[in-house]
Amino acid sequence: MSDDGQPAPGHGYRKGPVLLRGQQIPTTTSDQRLLSGAGDTSWLSGDPWRVMRIQSEFVEGFGALADVGPAVSVFGSARTKPDHGDYALAEQVGGGLARAGYAVITGGGPGIMEAANKGAKEAGGLSVGLGIELPFEQGMNDYVDLGVNFRYFFARKTMFVKYSQGFVVLPGGFGTFDELFEALTLVQTHKVMEFPIVLVGRDYWQGLLDWVTGAVVERGLIGPTDHELLRVVDTAQEAIEIVVARDAELRSAEQAAVDATARDQQAAQDASS
Numbered sequence: 001m002s003d004d005g006q007p008a009p010g011h012g013y014r015k016g017p018v019l020l021r022g023q024q025i026p027t028t029t030s031d032q033r034l035l036s037g038a039g040d041t042s043w044l045s046g047d048p049w050r051v052m053r054i055q056s057e058f059v060e061g062f063g064a065l066a067d068v069g070p071a072v073s074v075f076g077s078a079r080t081k082p083d084h085g086d087y088a089l090a091e092q093v094g095g096g097l098a099r100a101g102y103a104v105i106t107g108g109g110p111g112i113m114e115a116a117n118k119g120a121k122e123a124g125g126l127s128v129g130l131g132i133e134l135p136f137e138q139g140m141n142d143y144v145d146l147g148v149n150f151r152y153f154f155a156r157k158t159m160f161v162k163y164s165q166g167f168v169v170l171p172g173g174f175g176t177f178d179e180l181f182e183a184l185t186l187v188q189t190h191k192v193m194e195f196p197i198v199l200v201g202r203d204y205w206q207g208l209l210d211w212v213t214g215a216v217v218e219r220g221l222i223g224p225t226d227h228e229l230l231r232v233v234d235t236a237q238e239a240i241e242i243v244v245a246r247d248a249e250l251r252s253a254e255q256a257a258v259d260a261t262a263r264d265q266q267a268a269q270d271a272s273s
Contacts, residue, residue, distance in 0.1 A: 057155040061130075064148045065163045068128060071103035072243055073160045075179045076112025076170030089200060090115035090170050091122075092236035097168070098125020100244050105130060105164060107156075108140045108147055112170045117143035130156050157182060165250075166196040166243040171204040187229050188222070196246040198239045199232045206232070 074093055080086050094104045094116035104120035106113035108129025120127040121143045129144035133151045140147045150156040160167075160179065167183050169176060180199075186192045199205040213227045233239050 054152060054155060057150055057152060058158070061148055061150070061155060061159045062162075064146065065128070065159060068103045068105075068126065068146070068163055070101060070165050070247070071105050071126075071128065071163050072097050072166045072168060073105045073164040073179075074112070074116035074168045074170070075107070075172060075176050076116070077172035077176060078107070078109045078111040078113060079173070080111035080115070080171070082115070086112060086171050086201065087115045089236055091119035093168055093170070093200065093239055094119025094121075094125075094127070095123040096236050096240040097243070098123035098127075100240055102165065102243075103128055105160060106144075107132065107175075108144050108149075110141055112172060114141035114143060117141055121145060130159050132156055161186060161192055164195065165247045166198070168198050168200060168239050168243065170200045184229055188226055193250060194229070194246075195250070196243050197230055198242050199230060200234070200236065200239050202232050202234050 074090065074097075076086065076090055080090075090112045096119075097104050098120040103126035104116055105128040106116050108117070108131040113129070117127040117129060118141075127143055127145045129140050129147040131140050131147060131149040132153060133149070140149070148159070150159075157179070161183065167180070169180050180197070183197055187194050187197065199209075209227070209230065209232060212222070212230075216222050217224060217227065231242050233242065
């Protein structure tokens with residue numbers, strides 16, 4: 001951790017394909033410039049080109065991750081140090097997922113992300129990092145085998161969801177909460193299939209669960225069973241078992257649907273012949 005409370009510097013500041021260090025690091029990010037009102041009219045000429053840049057991020061991300069295969073995203077704090085118990089837990093999660101046949105996708109940074117990538121790499125699995133342009137150096141951790149850097153959070157988030165069979169979430173701060181609740185919203189609204197979302201560390205997450213199952217449900221702000229979209233466990237093995245079981249269940253249901261469609265089509269052909 002640096003003196004100003006930011007995550008410790010990594011191996012440089014990534015701005016798309018460009019690596020910047022020292023005084024070359026900009027004071028604002030692409031996301032900040034995109035979302036800024038600022039009062040000027042430069043966007044009239046700049047934004048059409050910005051759209052092309054955003055498009056290129058999706059194209060590059062889709063191209064890089066297309067052959068990853070079954071994967072699970074692991075989220076958690078960039079501030080967790082290697083001597084903390086959560087770091088060791090994340091290593092176990094990454095290693096266990098890799099041994100179960102999944103690639104492990106993280107944000108590519110330090111802390112929990114580094115630990116999960118380390119666990120996956122040392123277990124012989126594919127370790128993936130999806131980095132993001134931030135207003136401080138973070139860099140891609142040394143355990144990432146396949147890394148993609150993004151300027152825009154929304155492009156990066158799409159990659160996490162598109163290429164994951166589930167989310168495992170360890171203790172983290174606002175960034176972790178953001179990913180967690182975005183995943184929950186997508187599942188709740190059926191924008192994605194109901195992949196598993198597992199919180200690891202009951203002592204950390206129980207307060208959140210109490211609030212969701214208490215005040216949020218009591219006011220009718222979510223459905224009475226929506227909180228069941230979250231599973232809370234204490235060990236890496238429990239998290240891995242939930243992901244594997246739910247993935248197998250979804251695959252079985254998908255295959256059953258394919259088989260039923262094939263039978264219906266064959267029946268229709270037989271009837272018309």
